[in-house]
Amino acid sequence: MINPVYIVGVLDNGIAGLSAQAVAQLHQADVVIGASRTLSLFKNELSNASQQHDMAAGLSKLPGWIEAALADNLRVVVLATGDPMCHGIGRYLLNKLGAKRCEIIPNVSTLQLAFSRLGLAWQDAVICSVHSKDAGEWSSAAGPEHGLYPVLQRLRSHDLIAVFTSPDNSPDRIARMLLNAGLADAFTLSVAEALLTGNENIIPDLSIDEAAARRFADPNVVILQRQTQKQRPLFGLADEQFLQRKPDKGLITKREVRAVSLARLQLCPDSIVWDIGAGSGSVGLEASRVCQKGFVYAIEKNSADFAIASQNQIAMAATNYRIQQGKAPDLLAEWPDPDAVFVGGSGGELAVLIQLFLSRIKPGGWLVMNFVTLENLAQATQTLTEINAHWDVTQLQASRSQPILQMHRMQAENPVWIVSAQQGESCE
Secondary structure (H helix, E strand, O other), rough: OOOEEEEEEEEEOOHHHHHHHHHHHHOOEEEEEEEEHHHOOOOOOOOOOEEEEHHHHHHHHHHHHHHHHHHHOOEEEEEOOOOOOOOOHHHHHHHEEEHHHEEEEEOHHHHHHHHHOOOOOOOOEEEEEEEEEOOOOOOOOOOOOOOHHHHHHHHOOOEEEEOOOOOOOHHHHHHHHHHHHOOOOEEEEEEEEOOOOOOOEEEEEEEEHHHHOOOOOEEEHHHHEEEEOOOOOOOOHHHHHHOOOOOOOOOOOOOHHHHHHHHHHHHOOOOOEEEEOOOOOHHHHHHHOOOOOEEEEEEEEHHHHHHHHHHHHOOOOOEEEEEEEEEOOHHHHOOOOOOOOOOOOOOOOHHHHHHHHHHHHOOOEEEEEEOHHHHHHHHHHHHHHHHHOOEEEEOOOOEEEEEEEOEEEEHHHHHHHHEEEEEOOOOO
């Protein structure tokens, strides 16, 4: 019978933190694999004849070491931190070796310890990890590819977030990201340093500004708690909530048109959205609120509108939204294929852009365009007909009440044509 691989969770209190079963397996091990710091904790517990492998040589080497040891009928123990199945090495090894060949002996997670030290219940906590390669500092130009993005993604819709950190992706770096994203007032940050060692230190309820300016001892974990509960609606925000270019008339899709356009985009929580000719950013920013697990890529050629859309992004703490200055189709080759595309401005290349959008959009996705001139409407519908797309047009003309003396009158907004299109079979 082939010996199972024992994946044992360990903590920095060493042998004192292990169960009798874990200690027995460690004493009997012929091959022990772990990080150098972990191996040093148990050097007095390991057989002199045992082989030791340092994980620093590379995670990809572990399956080979293990397979070679099992082929020689050797007993293998892998030392992992805390609970190996909570952002640990457990899932990786089970996927590589097969669940039936592995036995997990979990330990208390360092997150459990941190919440206990802070006196916080953690059943509502959402866990994420930035325990990986150096992600670099977060900037407004960053997106889903950034190593710290998982934290921001969870902050959008949760109130209590627990984070596994790393020496590079540290608590102060996480705090600076929140500052950059406009979330400094929304959260406090607590840090549990060097748990179960002589240097253990618990730092509760730091402001984001405080945390961004100091350094923390390794290893550590971070707990983020929401302080402000006020939330905006998902969409339908008043036009006045968006900064607009003054004294010139700002480029903004009015609330009534915005609501219908967003409905026609058929967005899902994880949709990837393109916003072409973003103007003040109103449509893309509201789309980012609907698509909390997705991302919005926006482009705007006018420098003044680009600056204002960027300010609106910060004011709304839209962390899943990125606007770039340029003219479509520039930059679009770098963007992932979208689930939905909104066009508020085309820059005079409408026919070419329509064909590009429908060639890139995912199956079942929608292209929604707003027009205020007959010429652009005619060109759009002609292009869609020529390429055999499915399309329809909605004319929307809203009127808003305005005070006149002690009464009210209705003032009409300019009519807007909303063109909605799909490539191939329509899903309506």
